Amino acid sequence: MIEAKSGLNSEERRVLLRDMVRVRRFEDRCFELYTTGDIRGFLHLYVGEEAVAAGVIPMLRPEDAVVSTYREHGHALVRGVPMDAVMAEMFGRRTGCSGGRGGSMHLFDGERRFYGGNAIVGGGLPVAVGLALADAMRGRRQVTACFFGDGAFAEGVFHECANLATLWRLPVLFACENNLYAMGTALARSHSNTDLALRASSYGMPAWPVDGMDVFAVRDAAARAVEVVRAGGGPCFLELRTYRYRAHSMYDPDLYRDKGEIKRWKERDPIEALADRMRATGDLAAGDLEALEREVDQEVDRAVAVAGSAPLEPVENLTRFVHSERRSTPDPEQRPVPESVRPSESGQPSESGQRRAPESEPAQS
Amino acid sequence: MGLVKLTYREAMRAAIRDALRRDDRVFLMGEDVGRYGGCFAVSLGLLEEFGPERIRDAPLSEGAFVGAGIGAAMNGMRPIVEIMTVNFSLLALDQIVNNAATLLHMSGGQFNVPVVIRMTTGAGRQLAAQHSHSLEGWYAHIPGLRILTPATVEDARGMLWTALCDPDPVLVFEHGSLYNAAAQIDENAGPVDIDRALVRRPGRDVTVATYGGMLPRCLEAAEDLARDGVDAEVIDLRTLRPLDDAMILDSVRHTHRLVVVDEGWRSGSVSAEISTRVVEQAFYDLDAPIERVCTAEVPLPYARHLEEAALPGPVAIAAAARRTVGDGR
Numbered sequence A: 001m002i003e004a005k006s007g008l009n010s011e012e013r014r015v016l017l018r019d020m021v022r023v024r025r026f027e028d029r030c031f032e033l034y035t036t037g038d039i040r041g042f043l044h045l046y047v048g049e050e051a052v053a054a055g056v057i058p059m060l061r062p063e064d065a066v067v068s069t070y071r072e073h074g075h076a077l078v079r080g081v082p083m084d085a086v087m088a089e090m091f092g093r094r095t096g097c098s099g100g101r102g103g104s105m106h107l108f109d110g111e112r113r114f115y116g117g118n119a120i121v122g123g124g125l126p127v128a129v130g131l132a133l134a135d136a137m138r139g140r141r142q143v144t145a146c147f148f149g150d151g152a153f154a155e156g157v158f159h160e161c162a163n164l165a166t167l168w169r170l171p172v173l174f175a176c177e178n179n180l181y182a183m184g185t186a187l188a189r190s191h192s193n194t195d196l197a198l199r200a201s202s203y204g205m206p207a208w209p210v211d212g213m214d215v216f217a218v219r220d221a222a223a224r225a226v227e228v229v230r231a232g233g234g235p236c237f238l239e240l241r242t243y244r245y246r247a248h249s250m251y252d253p254d255l256y257r258d259k260g261e262i263k264r265w266k267e268r269d270p271i272e273a274l275a276d277r278m279r280a281t282g283d284l285a286a287g288d289l290e291a292l293e294r295e296v297d298q299e300v301d302r303a304v305a306v307a308g309s310a311p312l313e314p315v316e317n318l319t320r321f322v323h324s325e326r327r328s329t330p331d332p333e334q335r336p337v338p339e340s341v342r343p344s345e346s347g348q349p350s351e352s353g354q355r356r357a358p359e360s361e362p363a364q365s
Numbered sequence B: 001m002g003l004v005k006l007t008y009r010e011a012m013r014a015a016i017r018d019a020l021r022r023d024d025r026v027f028l029m030g031e032d033v034g035r036y037g038g039c040f041a042v043s044l045g046l047l048e049e050f051g052p053e054r055i056r057d058a059p060l061s062e063g064a065f066v067g068a069g070i071g072a073a074m075n076g077m078r079p080i081v082e083i084m085t086v087n088f089s090l091l092a093l094d095q096i097v098n099n100a101a102t103l104l105h106m107s108g109g110q111f112n113v114p115v116v117i118r119m120t121t122g123a124g125r126q127l128a129a130q131h132s133h134s135l136e137g138w139y140a141h142i143p144g145l146r147i148l149t150p151a152t153v154e155d156a157r158g159m160l161w162t163a164l165c166d167p168d169p170v171l172v173f174e175h176g177s178l179y180n181a182a183a184q185i186d187e188n189a190g191p192v193d194i195d196r197a198l199v200r201r202p203g204r205d206v207t208v209a210t211y212g213g214m215l216p217r218c219l220e221a222a223e224d225l226a227r228d229g230v231d232a233e234v235i236d237l238r239t240l241r242p243l244d245d246a247m248i249l250d251s252v253r254h255t256h257r258l259v260v261v262d263e264g265w266r267s268g269s270v271s272a273e274i275s276t277r278v279v280e281q282a283f284y285d286l287d288a289p290i291e292r293v294c295t296a297e298v299p300l301p302y303a304r305h306l307e308e309a310a311l312p313g314p315v316a317i318a319a320a321a322r323r324t325v326g327d328g329r
């Protein structure tokens, strides 16, 4: 694994700590709200894995894209989706970031290029490849970061996507969150070779494992990977070795792993570890962490209060968004000009360059 | 013979356990069926009893393990493949539709595919669009497959056995909201018929045809109707392919009215098929237009009030039945 170097200043460290604390406190509250019935459906918590989101996502630019899974609260919050909108979505309210239709597993935010929130394991991978393809075809130097688990890695769709992205040199950052379990199935019970980075590298993309409990290590690795991807070198793969403390979902009695294992991982808690290092360098004084937590708790309290009193989507709107409400009408000006009457290249007006290419044209230039 | 109280989940587990004991060619395969105990706890405890060879945890790879089940079935085994939910079965659609359903025919009758594929279906638990759909009607479109929708504890206990005796692929759709339903059944409950629909509540005024998770809602609606003096006959289709339309026709000839309740979307649904068959074969027996109560044509939303509004409920079912009865009863 790559050693963490990280020449961060104290303000940057505080941001990392804050991002992780926000995710954890938010999710701890979601856990409680689930037991009171305010949040329903499937709820998958990210507790323990915060360093991954906090390390990777800030290395992206606002114009980059993020594709996530059903365990996405952390990704959404670090990406900047407002906590109020995330909490309101959990409550199924109209003001939620998906208008109450998605819930915990389907958070979306177009403005922040946050593309969900997919509950089909592996379902986001081809979407990410397509987002990156569009960027590449338009000559935009944008990166698409795609989060997925070790479980998704076992699916054919991952291998199809890894092949395609490498073949076409697409700007995808494959961020594999290897938390050692796919629901109740341990890595070694579902993978013939558990070295995921090695396997990913066989497609011809740079791939390496990262200590996912060390936010500096994640950040450094992500910075390097994003640089490679943005420079047009094709996709990169990070195997972020991490651990989820809580059960797979709120329905999971968590009978498949032993408590000692969870305890051992908790000893490497990413928030504690960063706080310790900041204390050692004098970046965090006694009581600072607690103060930060109190501040975050207030933000969470507010989000819960706002969500609790937010309006429901009126039932009359049930079938909204099945199709778009507006459709553009065909523009007769845009009709393809028959071959025989097409003016010569040089004689074409300049707008004609913007005409959409025929559908049958190959996607790859 | 005594009666025992079982939940639908326990009945299903008992059926799998029986099958494993009865026939050493039977094994259970799927994601998290072993160590985890099954996504819906159907297979809890079976790993300890039968070991990892026969209770096989598969990686996340629906196409691969469903296809492997098909291959194993062609090669002498009797696999029971579990797919967590019908939404995920779409990743295995190619295997189910292009292989399981066609191999017997394409091989001129040489290769049977005696696989049983079980999966959860349906909404009602606020799991949003990718975990709540009812696509059994799609599968019912495919020749070569048999589609079972056990709605009662007895059928949960008995259908698997019959299905495993079928030389062809059988898909079993278990509604997620039924797993906790409990009933008294015979402690020696055996295999049940998988060819025929059943009358769950006899009545004379209107036929309500349904299946799976909608059955309890229809029975509830029937009780409500009875208070108004409308006597509804509730039919449980049980098998969506081949469809027992003779049974529906009999009932319609006797009540002269039909309401079809289907958790699938109305367009191109099982309800459309049933309505058409009745119109084709018993048009002149009808005293009122056929009514259909289906899920609103929308991906299932998360928010409870929207989800409930999208699904066929007892109130809408009863209202549809009342419309068919009108004043002319």
Ligand SMILES: Cc1ncc(C[n+]2csc(CCOP(=O)(O)OP(=O)(O)O)c2C)c(N)n1
Residues within 6 Å of the ligand: A071, A119, A120, A121, A122, A148, A149, A150, A151, A152, A153, A177, A179, A181, A182, A183, A248, B031, B060, B062, B084, B088, B091
């Ligand atoms: C295609 C598909 N199959 C099965 C499931 C059920 N399921 C949800 S999460 C999960 C485990 C995924 O594990 P992994 O990819 O490692 O992600 P993690 O939950 O560990 O973050 C499974 C089997 C699903 N949602 N989609």
